[in-house]
Structures are given as structure tokens and as C-alpha cells.
Amino acid sequence: MLYVKENLQKYFAQNDYWLLPVMKASFAFLCFFTVNLHIHLGSMFANPLFSLVAALLCSFLPTSAIPVFGGLLILGALYKTSMELLVSSAILFLLFALMQNVFKARYAILIAAMPLAFYLHLPFLIPIIAGLSLGLASIVPVAIGTVVYYYLTYLAQASPSVSTKDITEMANAYADFFTKFFSDRTMVAFAVALTAAVLIVFIIRSIGFDYDWIVALLAGVLTEFIALFVSAKILNVSVSWGNEILSGVLALILGFIYVILFHAANYEATERLQFEDDDYYYYVKAVPKFKADQPS
Numbered sequence: 001m002l003y004v005k006e007n008l009q010k011y012f013a014q015n016d017y018w019l020l021p022v023m024k025a026s027f028a029f030l031c032f033f034t035v036n037l038h039i040h041l042g043s044m045f046a047n048p049l050f051s052l053v054a055a056l057l058c059s060f061l062p063t064s065a066i067p068v069f070g071g072l073l074i075l076g077a078l079y080k081t082s083m084e085l086l087v088s089s090a091i092l093f094l095l096f097a098l099m100q101n102v103f104k105a106r107y108a109i110l111i112a113a114m115p116l117a118f119y120l121h122l123p124f125l126i127p128i129i130a131g132l133s134l135g136l137a138s139i140v141p142v143a144i145g146t147v148v149y150y151y152l153t154y155l156a157q158a159s160p161s162v163s164t165k166d167i168t169e170m171a172n173a174y175a176d177f178f179t180k181f182f183s184d185r186t187m188v189a190f191a192v193a194l195t196a197a198v199l200i201v202f203i204i205r206s207i208g209f210d211y212d213w214i215v216a217l218l219a220g221v222l223t224e225f226i227a228l229f230v231s232a233k234i235l236n237v238s239v240s241w242g243n244e245i246l247s248g249v250l251a252l253i254l255g256f257i258y259v260i261l262f263h264a265a266n267y268e269a270t271e272r273l274q275f276e277d278d279d280y281y282y283y284v285k286a287v288p289k290f291k292a293d294q295p296s
Contacts, residue, residue: 005261006291021059028066029055031112032073034119039156045076064108074152084174085155092151096144106137114145114194115152121243123149124251127194128220129258131201132213139198143191150187154180189231189239196227210267217255221248264290 012019032051040046054069071093078086100108110130117126123146130138158177201220205212225248232239265287273284 005264024063024066025055025059027109028058028069028112031066031116032070034116035070035074035152036077038119039074039077039152045073045079050076067108067111070112074155078155085158085177088178089151089155096148099140099144103140104137107134107141110134110138110141111145111148114142115149118146118149121247122250122254123190123194124197124221124224124244124247125254127197127224128201128217128251128255131198131220132205132216132258133262135202136199139195142198143195146191146194147187150184151181154184185235185237186232186239189228189235189237192231193224193227197221197224210270213259213263213265214256217252217259221252221255224248224251266290 029051032054033048036046036048036051050073054073058066058069075086075090075093078089096111100111107130110126113126114123117123126145127138127142130142154177158173197220200223201216204216204219209215225244228239228244231237266289267287269288271286271288273282273286275282275284
């Protein structure tokens with residue numbers, strides 16, 4: 001795996017001028033297509049061609065454009081379904097954007113990544129990676145992305161009922177939609193668990209001891225389970241633990257692969273150096289990286 005990693009790094013360094021746009025476009029298309037596949041809004045904006053065009057545009061823009069285009073596609077799909085849902089969704093998306101700005105949060109791409117992770121049954125993975133590589137600034141987009149996923153779920157369920165022409169039925173459908181969404185305690189439980197994992201992983205990773213990334217990974221997955229269990233008990237919600245355990249195991253496996261690819265440190269060969277100048281004493285801990293030709 002280390003040999004593959006080093007060759008991939010060399011290849012990416014030589015071809016990043018076209019690989020990066022392709023990766024952004026591929027990720028964006030996967031997000032847009034998956035959302036359209038699950039919410040079943042049935043307008044022309046649900047056509048994969050629109051997702052492809054939006055993804056191609058995202059390839060030349062910052063990654064923060066991906067959730068923006070995703071939101072625009074959803075609003076476009078709602079245009080013929082329900083103007084009321086379109087307006088309410090636009091207001092909600094605007095609030096999410098304001099939250100990003102108020103908290104000066106970065107990594108808006110996580111807002112698009114979290115719904116995709118939920119659809120792929122890997123919600124536990126993104127907070128682990130965020131805590132390891134992105135830091136505390138990723139807590140807000142992880143939480144927003146979790147809320148967006150549940151909103152899209154309710155949107156898919158509500159679209160057929162709110163499209164009725166009967167005023168009474170439509171009003172009842174809207175009331176039922178927003179009541180269920182804003183009182184969804186399962187959403188709160190998952191948001192708490194996933195953001196807690198980002199925090200714990202970041203704290204442990206920041207301490208800087210031997211095998212800190214591996215310990216942070218294990219602690220992060222454990223935190224997700226404990227926080228979800230406690231939140232579910234407090235909020236009195238039912239959780240499909242079979243699915244969540246499977247998701248946690250997959251997150252653990254993929255997390256280990258991520259650590260190997262991006263933090264393959266040989267702690268057994270750690271060197272501690274000491275030197276000084278006229279003003280300071282310097283104590284340096286040097287941890288070499290594993291190399292493909294290095295014996296294990």
C-alpha cells in the first residue's frame with residue numbers, strides 16, 4: 001500500500017493541474033446525482049445532464065461552490081413541485097450560508113459531503129476525516145450537512161403531498177412537513193454525535209503523541225457510538241444499531257486506510273534532537289515517514 005501511495009503522490013504532483021478539476025467535478029456530480037436519485041422531485045432539473053453541467057462548472061470553481069450549486073439544483077427542482085417549498089428551502093439554505101459566515105467556518109464542501117455519506121451509509125467516516133485533517137472549523141459544516149440530509153429526506157416524502165391542489169390538504173401537508181422536520185430528535189442525536197466526534201478526534205490528534213492519529217481514529221468512532229447512544233436515550237429516539245454498527249466498522253476500516261495514506265509515521269524510528277542558539281534552546285522530535293522500500 002505504501003508503494004501505491006508514493007506512486008500516486010508522484011503522479012498527482014505531476015498532473016494536479018488536470019486531476020484536481022476532474023476530482024472536483026466527479027465528486028460534485030456524485031453528490032448532485034445521488035441527491036436527485038433519492039428525493040425524486042421529477043422536474044427537468046433532476047435530469048443527470050443538469051448535474052453534469054453543474055459538476056463541470058464546479059471543476060473550475062472553489063470547492064465551496066459545490067454545495068451552492070447543489071442547493072440551486074434542488075431549488076430548481078422544487079420550482080414546478082411547490083413554490084412554497086421552494087421559498088422555504090431557499091430561506092433555510094440562506095440561513096445555513098449565514099451560519100457558515102457567522103462562525104467563520106470553512107470547508108463548506110462538507111455540507112455536500114455529509115448527505116452523500118448518509119446516502120452511502122457512511123455518516124461516521126466524514127467527521128473522523130474532518131477531525132484528523134481539517135480541525136475545529138469543520139464542526140459547523142458537518143452539523144449543517146447532517147441537517148441538510150434530514151431535510152432532503154423530508155423533502156422527498158413531502159413533495160407528492162404538497163403538490164395537491166386542495167388547499168386544506170396542502171396546508172395540512174406543509175404543517176406536517178415542518179412539524180416533523182423541526183421536531184426530529186433523531187436528526188439532533190446524529191448531529192450531536194457527529195460533531196462530538198470531530199471535537200474529540202481533533203483534540204487527541206493535536207496532542208502530538210506516538211500513534212496519535214490511530215488513537216484519535218479509534219476514539220472518534222467510539223465517541224460517535226457513545227454520543228449517539230446517550231443522545232438517543234435522552235431524546236428517546238430509536239436507532240437502527242445494526243446499520244450504525246456496520247457503518248462504524250466501515251468508517252474504522254476506511255479510516256485506517258486514510259491514516260496509512262496520509263500519516264504513515266514510523267514512530268519506532270523517532271529521533272529527539274536538541275540544539276541551541278544565543279536566545280533559545282530547541283528540542284525537536286523527528287518522526288520519519290514509512291517508505292515503500294523501508295523494511296517494516
